[in-house]
Amino acid sequence: MTIPFNELRKKWRKDPKYLKAYGELEPEFELARELIMARAKAGLSQKELARKMGTSQPTVARLESGHKPSLKTLERYAEAVGMKVDIRLVAG
Amino acid sequence: MTIPFNELRKKWRKDPKYLKAYGELEPEFELARELIMARAKAGLSQKELARKMGTSQPTVARLESGHKPSLKTLERYAEAVGMKVDIRLVAG
DNA sequence: ATTTATTATACCAATTTTGATATAATGTTC
DNA sequence: GAACATTATATCAAAATTGGTATAATAAAT
Numbered sequence: 531m532t533i534p535f536n537e538l539r540k541k542w543r544k545d546p547k548y549l550k551a552y553g554e555l556e557p558e559f560e561l562a563r564e565l566i567m568a569r570a571k572a573g574l575s576q577k578e579l580a581r582k583m584g585t586s587q588p589t590v591a592r593l594e595s596g597h598k599p600s601l602k603t604l605e606r607y608a609e610a611v612g613m614k615v616d617i618r619l620v621a622g
Numbered sequence: 623m624t625i626p627f628n629e630l631r632k633k634w635r636k637d638p639k640y641l642k643a644y645g646e647l648e649p650e651f652e653l654a655r656e657l658i659m660a661r662a663k664a665g666l667s668q669k670e671l672a673r674k675m676g677t678s679q680p681t682v683a684r685l686e687s688g689h690k691p692s693l694k695t696l697e698r699y700a701e702a703v704g705m706k707v708d709i710r711l712v713a714g
Numbered sequence: 715a716t717t718t719a720t721t722a723t724a725c726c727a728a729t730t731t732t733g734a735t736a737t738a739a740t741g742t743t744c
Numbered sequence: 745g746a747a748c749a750t751t752a753t754a755t756c757a758a759a760a761t762t763g764g765t766a767t768a769a770t771a772a773a774t
Contacts, residue, residue, distance in 0.1 A: 585762075585763060585764090586762095586763060586764055586765085588763085588764075588765085588766095589762065589763060589764080592761095592762090597761085598760090598761085599761075599762090600760090600761065600762085603761080603762070
């Protein structure tokens with residue numbers, strides 16, 4: 531079944547408040563958010579996505595909670611949700 | 623001193639020929655190229671960049687030759703050349 | 715309220731990446 | 745051509761991530 535929208539919204543509402551306390555947007559939460567949205571868009575649970583990636587549900591949870599993955603793992607995640615990873619170095 | 627432009631051009635000329643032989647653009651070479659260009663733009667040698675990253679020159683060479691780094695390492699590279707990593711999942 | 719589904723966390727072995735050293739290959743300067 | 749600078753490759757120990765299991769917490773369905 532698909533991920534309920536208000537669950538994602540609650541996550542998103544938590545994040546900005548937390549991040550505002552620190553006065554900046556943490557990059558690792560930005561990526562985690564990107565992953566969660568991509569998975570929601572694909573209509574998959576963590577368990578279903580883990581199967582497609584050839585890994586386990588806790589591994590997916592860890593990727594979506596701000597841990598820093600390897601590019602290899604990131605690309606496997608993206609492929610499992612039917613997308614590709616696009617990486618740029620931009621002016622900082 | 624800055625990286626001679628024709629050295630980079632030679633690299634770029636090698637890459638497309640090699641890649642055309644396989645009929646596609648390998649993502650890891652795409653990232654490697656992005657890194658090399660960013661470093662060239664910052665006017666740094668691998669040794670100088672390694673110092674800024676807090677690592678060694680061979681580690682930088684490995685990053686720029688197609689090996690898959692962790693995000694943490696990628697962010698350290700980007701910060702050392704005065705940039706930020708921008709990661710998107712895009713339709714594939 | 716109970717059951718089921720989903721997500722999050724902890725721990726540890728296995729695997730992968732980093733970091734350092736040594737050194738080779740290539741290019742530049744003189 | 746020699747000296748110097750830059751880049752590339754190999755190897756191995758250390759560090760970090762993955763993968764799996766167990767389990768807890770939360771949410772949804774009944």
